[in-house]
Amino acid sequence: MPEATAAAPPPATIKVEEAGDRVVVTLRRPHARNAINAAMVRELHEVCAGLEEHPRLLLLTGDGGTFAAGADIGELRERGGEQALRGINSRLFDRIARLPMPTVAAVDGWALGGGAELAYACDIRLASPTATFGNPEPGLGILAAAGACWRLRDLLGASVAKQVLLAGRRLDAEDAHRLGLVAEIVPAEHLIERAHALLDRMARSGPLALRLTKLVTDAPGGHPVTDDLAQAILFESADKRARMDAFLAGERR
Template sequence: MSSPATIAVEELDDRVVVTLHRPQARNAINAAMISELHDVCAGLEDNPRLLLLTGAGGVFAAGADIAELRARGRDQALRGINSRLFDRIARLPMPTVAAVDGYALGGGAELAYACDIRLASPAATFGNPEPGLGILAAAGATWRLRDLVGASVAKQVLLAGRRLAAEDAWRLGLVAEIVPADDLLKRAHALLDRMARSGALALRLTKLVTDAPGGHPVTDDLAQAILFETQEKHTRMDAFLSGERS
């Protein structure tokens, strides 16, 4: 990937850390950022690793770029410029974590909703003010937020303009933890460390089955059948049993 202009990317053996970085626009998501995040996704699809998403300067992302949205018409809406990216992030093979400090509004909120797990600082604020601009939250909020917090709260956010402060987001299950801003990335890495200690294929299949619509026992059985035949399963269980006997 060429040197990105709107994000900072740190590549590690078991994870990729992406920091949204448009300080002049409070990390608003524009076309350049979308393209650069697609490049990140392509790399993670080819070489599956954990993903940590965060924002620079005490803001996650304060929305989509309004000037660009103002210029978009029907044809751009039908292309799903933002929604296709967020869907791609949601479908990444390995777990994703959003570390949210400050505003996650509009498209920024929808990007956070697309991640598997969210951590928040006490200053985190989630909201979808799109109807106030004459549009709707069309990049996943209308159904992802409902799945995450329930229809009643989702309608309060999407229709009545309610913003969810960190405490509300934690109480409703939207975020897993509230962490002081100075410790937010450290805690996010600790969470990723814990996941990285699990079997990579087990994580991938667990995410795939969990996200599959409807769910079915046969899906569970097929995924488990694959894992039961792996050497990693035998190695990990032998290690567990050896420790149990010692």
């Protein structure tokens, strides 16, 4: 009888590169346009744990011309109220927002739903000309419960936030730059280089000064408990299941 062999581990959903004063994380689920699934959440928590223990700058980006096209709808379809109350994505994004050193998101292409919320959780965002931000969650019978409902308001004001969250407005790179959501628009081929230049500039400051400045700036921030409570109700709704079933059926055709 042949000897049983262990199953190969699933491929990593992120690429992590450590370079002295910074860590570069690239989202890598090209077949799903870098949609954020449970495995990616776990791997990003591992990155956060390392940065909490040894504080460094963080650069987040996506592979293949997409930052992240959302959360994994197949997984969301199966989540109920209990999972919503656990705040699977919201707790990760809150952890990223609270990392001791500054974080930069280099956004190329789509940053939608949970992908947009991941970008909102970073301290500074740079964008390529094709970057697009949006939160279409209500169209799937849920809300943007991983930070958009309050981070976007803080970043852009209530009026624009409601246009994005309630009316489905998408912000292209020019809109996002004009409104202050992104610091700069950079050609895609130079986006990572420019992000590193920004990190280089921050790295020239005193590390403790950076940490305390970020801490004080973020001190008035709220926390996502209300989002999770509302999401728990929506995750149990028939409307959510029907809309996600329709989405998944269309994706399979």
